[in-house]
Amino acid sequence: MSPKTLYDKIWDAHVAHEAEDGTCLLYIDRHLVHEVTSPQAFEGLRMTGRKVRAPEKTIAVPDHNVPTTAGREDPSNMTEDSAIQVAALDKNAKDFGIHYYPVSDIRQGIVHIVGPEQGWTLPGMTVVCGDSHTATHGAFGALAHGIGTSEVEHVLATQTLIQKKSKNMKVEVTGKLRPGVTAKDITLSVIGATGTAGGTGYVIEYCGEAIRDLSMEGRMTVCNMAIEGGARAGLIAPDEKTFEYCMGRPHAPKGAQWEAAMEWWKTLYSDDDAEWDKVITLKGEDIAPVVTWGTSPEDVLPITANVPAAEDFEGGKVGAAQRSLEYMGLTPGTPLAEVEIDTVFIGSCTNGRIEDLRAAAAILKGKKKKEGLRAMVVPGSGLVRAQAEEEGLADIFIEAGFEWRLAGCSMCLAMNPDQLAPGERCAATSNRNFEGRQGRGGRTHLMSPAMAAAAALTGRLTDVRKLS
């Protein structure tokens, strides 16, 4: 048998039909749904009299536009259009009989945090959602694609996705990470190396000692941002950590089914002599705590660097860098560690898990945020929130002067009440620093939760290693 990559193996196991031109119908094992990209898809089903083909494999949760403050069950606390979308999801979940976690349910949260937490996401599966950060689920060795609304309707109606196979890309991170360096620094550094289009047309498999050493939470952070590198999916081969994470989750198999699943899951790795279309290698010990300085996730520099000048770049990037610097209000040559911020946002599907909150709380313990600074922590799910409260993390955040919010996408994407005002500068643990991403005219610097916590203490971008 010819050697295969992990992607090849999962792909081959899910092709329900292949057309002559290589276009395939990929069988979808789990379909996650949220309120913003699904209303038109359900409407399409109604108009054509179609049903959801596999409601038992379809899981819905509102996350993008729900407020993260108390009283959010009251629709009057949302914009009218947002309230309509959440009400539509409520109705669609009932009408079509799909699994649903409304805001009143402690299991509600960001769809990419809820899926793994509830054991919906398992190794070897195909997972889709009308959200580009579906790549997150690749951390389990699941093939997870972000899809558009037309495709959401297609999956609802047929439980398949029309796809052509992507190419195989390997991103290897060797060796050990240095202290203060986290999964977020890995994933940002990879994008810094490949650019935002470096992964276009590929599925990325992340491997190497530094990846293996990460927890499941860290691996989800890495895969989450595969799309920022242009790849529609990122993968990590499952191992003992993966199996341990999955075991006992509400929708994970049990007993004999668990044993049978393990037999298949243990075959989910790339064969030694598998062929790769593209390979990138980073040394773990070369990765520093990083921040973004511009308006593209590839604008990554170590916190010890200075703001670059447009002339430091080549080709079309010169103009783009100039535009970024103007938008970001930054002067070339300024040490990044002197850039003052006025907002800190800890949360999102990239960094809203319990490990992220622990890392931030470890920096903040017994300290106060800089006066005048707005700081918020938005747990990725109601269960993460409850666990953080039980572990005493919530008290640390509150005593440090942070707002302790309810679960949701919050300030990651400016479609709920949590937004930056024009000119405000934010240290954010989210995934995109595009112009206006966190609010019109808002300025975003992406970084790890520990780095964001450090920035909250000093009021400027800060090298977390200098605090300890």
Place this chain on the structure above:
Amino acid sequence: MAGWTIHQGRAVHLGLDNIDTDQLIPARFMSTPRAEGYGQFLLHDLRSDPEFPLNRHRDVSILVAGRNFGTGSSREAAVYALFDAGFRAVIAPSFGDIFAANAVNNGLLPARVSDDAQAELAAFLAAEPAEITIDLNTRTIALDDRTFPFDVDESWRTKLINGWDDIDLTRQHADKIAAFAACRAFSEPWVFPTASD
């Protein structure tokens, strides 16, 4: 979705790389019902500049853009905004993967051209929009007496020409999909929960 083979229209050049989905349509507009029309939201925050090309030229239906057009989110609303503003094709050296798939699903052509062709088209359009003809049969873009080839996945080209509904096509394979699912429900029962699980 209506199919099309030849589109003739005025093309405008937008000289920026990496036009991302959040610029194409800021998220705050994404809760608006589609019936209200998304054209008004297209590149909304960039259009606050009265000199922005789309403000100066309204009667355009083809966008010539830089690399990595549509990078970012999966929001199909980015395509709705272009389509509702009257665009039927975007010509660029490369596209975000999800954006390109969404475009085709709405009858909007993502036409990939070489960097050189993009540069030539940009030079032609630098001062004013110009009439361009796009032919899906020959995969060419014609401007005055010049033609430029473009790339688009073959299955996408067929779909754009025929205006096919993917769901109808896939349902022709319903038996095969059902058999595939039944087989896996036997070998991987944990993937196939019952409704009550």
